[in-house]
Amino acid sequence: RFRPLMRALTLLGLGTLFLTTSCKDSHIDNLEERSRLSDEVSLWPLPQQFQTSPVAFKLSASRFKIVHAPGSTAGPSCSLLQNAFRRYFKYIFGYVNEQGQPRSRVFDSELRELQVLITSTDPECDAYPSLKTDESCKFAVVFLTAFVVVFVVLGLETFSQLVYEDDYGVNNINKTSILDYPRFSHRGILLDTSRHYLPLKVILANLEVMAMNKFNVFHWHIVDDSSFPFLSRTFPNLSQQGAYHPYTHVYTPVDVKSVIEFARMRGIRVIAEFDTPGHTQSWGKGQTDLLTPCYSGSSPSGTFGPVNPILNSTYDFMTSFFKEISSVFADAYIHLGGDEVDFSCWKSNPDIQKFMEQQGFGQDYSKLESYYIQRLLDIVSSTKKGYMVWQEVFDNEVKLKGDTVVEVWKMNMVEEELQNVTGAGFTTILSAPWYLDYISYGQDWKNYYKVEPLSFNGTPEQKKLVIGGEACLWGEYVDATNLTPRLWPRASAVAERLWSDENVKDIGSAYSRLEKHRCHMVRRGIPAEPLFVGHCGHEYSGL
Numbered sequence: 001r002f003r004p005l006m007r008a009l010t011l012l013g014l015g016t017l018f019l020t021t022s023c024k025d026s027h028i029d030n031l032e033e034r035s036r037l038s039d040e041v042s043l044w045p046l047p048q049q050f051q052t053s054p055v056a057f058k059l060s061a062s063r064f065k066i067v068h069a070p071g072s073t074a075g076p077s078c079s080l081l082q083n084a085f086r087r088y089f090k091y092i093f094g095y096v097n098e099q100g101q102p103r104s105r106v107f108d109s110e111l112r113e114l115q116v117l118i119t120s121t122d123p124e125c126d127a128y129p130s131l132k133t134d135e136s137c138k139f140a141v142v143f144l145t146a147f148v149v150v151f152v153v154l155g156l157e158t159f160s161q162l163v164y165e166d167d168y169g170v171n172n173i174n175k176t177s178i179l180d181y182p183r184f185s186h187r188g189i190l191l192d193t194s195r196h197y198l199p200l201k202v203i204l205a206n207l208e209v210m211a212m213n214k215f216n217v218f219h220w221h222i223v224d225d226s227s228f229p230f231l232s233r234t235f236p237n238l239s240q241q242g243a244y245h246p247y248t249h250v251y252t253p254v255d256v257k258s259v260i261e262f263a264r265m266r267g268i269r270v271i272a273e274f275d276t277p278g279h280t281q282s283w284g285k286g287q288t289d290l291l292t293p294c295y296s297g298s299s300p301s302g303t304f305g306p307v308n309p310i311l312n313s314t315y316d317f318m319t320s321f322f323k324e325i326s327s328v329f330a331d332a333y334i335h336l337g338g339d340e341v342d343f344s345c346w347k348s349n350p351d352i353q354k355f356m357e358q359q360g361f362g363q364d365y366s367k368l369e370s371y372y373i374q375r376l377l378d379i380v381s382s383t384k385k386g387y388m389v390w391q392e393v394f395d396n397e398v399k400l401k402g403d404t405v406v407e408v409w410k411m412n413m414v415e416e417e418l419q420n421v422t423g424a425g426f427t428t429i430l431s432a433p434w435y436l437d438y439i440s441y442g443q444d445w446k447n448y449y450k451v452e453p454l455s456f457n458g459t460p461e462q463k464k465l466v467i468g469g470e471a472c473l474w475g476e477y478v479d480a481t482n483l484t485p486r487l488w489p490r491a492s493a494v495a496e497r498l499w500s501d502e503n504v505k506d507i508g509s510a511y512s513r514l515e516k517h518r519c520h521m522v523r524r525g526i527p528a529e530p531l532f533v534g535h536c537g538h539e540y541s542g543l
Ligand SMILES: *[C@@H]1O[C@H](CO)[C@@H](O)[C@H](O)[C@H]1NC(C)=O
Pocket: 038, 040, 041, 052, 053, 054, 055, 056, 174
């Protein structure tokens, strides 16, 4: 599929480049795999196959265009593409223009056009990205061909990373062939908007950086014990009472919509997490009788525990609530949490004790937890959504639908857990080694980078069930002031682990490319923190 296009490039000589993506069976002929890891290459994450050359072209802001190739199945009416063209044009030339580069100078060898060719009969311009989109699709730069439009966004990022400034401040790009596709199809970032409220601007800015790193899932841990910033139309009291502030510290339906659309434009899925039955203190403020009253001796202590699993009203509430959630969030999956349930309050409550007896649960409170989760899963299944859960739900032997995604987060016995989850036939994602809220002196990105998600004992079928992972930035010590520099470029290490080939693991090469990638981000105005001693050509200049 790519060979004719390669020839076309040679025939056209200077002037035109194609960006093209395709699903299945594509390869570029004569491409040495992961050719020469020269220090000059600044691609991050590293593509699956690429070849650079010393043939350089100039790019001029006044003449260079990103256009739809003849025969492309998507055109100017695809706003996702138009939006991406504009964004990447700005990334490539924005800063140069600011410095007043002479616009009219004509170069001998100049790249005038990047042609974007979409090949699918259904380019999916208006679709939401899904797990399926990402599987087995590839894109090639130099001819940027894409099967569906989402992959063009990835290709444009790669293209923009190839552009470098020469000694005269002029933009250059070398003749390069790239064929690329991800190793894992779920590459997520978890942000926590409950411990601290994150302004919309901060969320959008990080979606932008996620796209620069080819992350494709925003796991939005939107509510938790500390606050309930999600404004529910069905239960407005939840945020009215449960947010830090009912007007300034909430996500309105319009806010949520704009996050989802901004993400969609960048090929990013938004998976919201509404964690129950634990981590729900803030829910109790705006919804009476939802949480379990804790007892001190024979009388209520005035404090509350996890969601009350023995009341019918609890399940009526969850039915209405998740009906709304399933229509607000477009993704096929909802994350239902299910982690760290503290049993002490349940144990103290005489009504719960009675219920345990009636059900024959004995003193095994994980059975009660399973009873609740089971009923919740049935409710959510009836909304036609799939669900993701934290590993405890699997560990407690709750009956799960076949398409459940189990998120492994506990650091101890990670490999055995992966072995068990996949052994039981469940799809899984790994986040245990990537809790980026833990910080330390030095270069901890190397630890994230060295992780091999498939290093557990298991059959090839089991390994296939590991569809990716997530870097998690929990919010206890993070708000808008420090989120971006704490997350980037540390999460970039996870990005390459989840995107690039498993043999891409040389720390020295990674260091030199990541240093450049970090400077790319800084140049685009992202306050990504330094790896170590050094400098960027264009330093961060503040707000
Ligand atoms: C790009 O081309 C220049 C000029 O020929 C050359 O010096 C440089 O090594 C090339 N870079 C790469 C990554 O091939």
